[in-house]
Amino acid sequence: MSLSRRALLQLTGTVAGGLALSQLPHAPTWAAKPMAAELDRELKVCDPPGDPLQALLERNRGFSKAWQAMDKEPDPEARMRLQAGIYKSGCQIDPSALDQGQRPWAGLLSCADARVAPEFIFASGSGELFQVRSAGNTAFDEAIASMEYAVSVLQVPLILVLGHSSCGAVKAAMGSDPLTPLLEELVKPIRASLVSGDSLTKAIAGNCRYAAGQLTARSAVLREAQSSGKLAIHSATFDIATGLVTVV
Ligand SMILES: [Zn+2]
Structure with a gap:
């Protein structure tokens, strides 16, 4: 499909402009x-107009509706249609x-849990989401370095740290x-984020906020x-039962 044809069909627009590497205090030598x-x-044909976080949340609301409908649908074929419909407006x-x-437009630091599939829950295709995944969505050195690359080379304007309910x-x-x-x-870093007496739900949210803080605490580039x-950095949690992502 040609660019102009897709442009008519799909959401287009550009997000924040590229980061000038030379303006960074510790600019990487690669580019x-x-x-x-x-x-x-x-x-950039899939770049949503406006705020990329709001675009993620809007796409997720569509996913959540289908996810909940799938839960009530016993017919496998009907479930498949609901699943396919998630990508209809993608x-x-x-x-x-x-x-x-x-040219991804969002970076995700998310848990490796098999129930947290970012392309699925944000109704996105190849080339849209730059991802680092590990159990507990921790900002390890490799994760931070990957995000430095995403931001300074690929010009990603948003990083979302994404935890989820029942995180093992x-x-x-x-x-x-x-x-x-x-x-x-x-x-170890998850334990560093824990607050005594917190419920699992609060601990999951706290771990996301901690990881988000580590990204900038440990990276001059970010x-x-x-x-x-x-660059905007946010943290959020995904509720497996409802399919809804909520900013924390
Ligand atoms: Zn998890």
């Missing part, structure tokens, strides 16, 4: 190769354009069951991007 203007436009970028580059990693951090040495490392208005 994206210049991209042809036409390719750049093609890759957007697609030509694979041939994706083969040449990417947060439960493990709150518990006292013996863990393997590597799992002990994994829950801190500078945020303070200059090029």
Whole structure:
């Protein structure tokens, strides 16, 4: 499908402009190769107009309706139709354009839990969401470095830290069951976020806020991007029962 045809059918528009690497205090020495203007436009065809966080939440509301309807629908074929409908108002970028580059419009630091599938719950296609996933959605070094790349090279204007209900990693951090040495490392930052007496729900939200704080506390690139208005960082939780994402 041509760009103009898609532009008529899909939400278009551009999000915040690119980050000037030279303006960053610790600008990385690497950078994206210049991209042809036409390719750049093609890759941005799915960029929602306005606030990218609101766009994620709006898409999620559509997902949530279908998710809840699927729960009440016993017929497998009808369920499949509901599932397919989630993507009805979504957007697609030509694979041939994706083969040449990417221009994601949101970064997600989310849990590895199999029930938290970002493309599904935000009704997004390939090329839209830049993702780092690990159990407990923790801002490990590799996660922060990946987000530095997303923001400074791919010009991603939003990072959303996404936790979820019944998170096993947060439960493990709150518990006292013996863990393997590597799992002990994994829950260490989650434990650092815990507040005594908090419920699991509060602990999950607190862990998201903590991870979001770590992104800027430990990365000058992300801190500078945020303070200059090029980057917004938020945290949210996904409720598995309702399918709804709520900003915390
Ligand atoms: Zn989890």
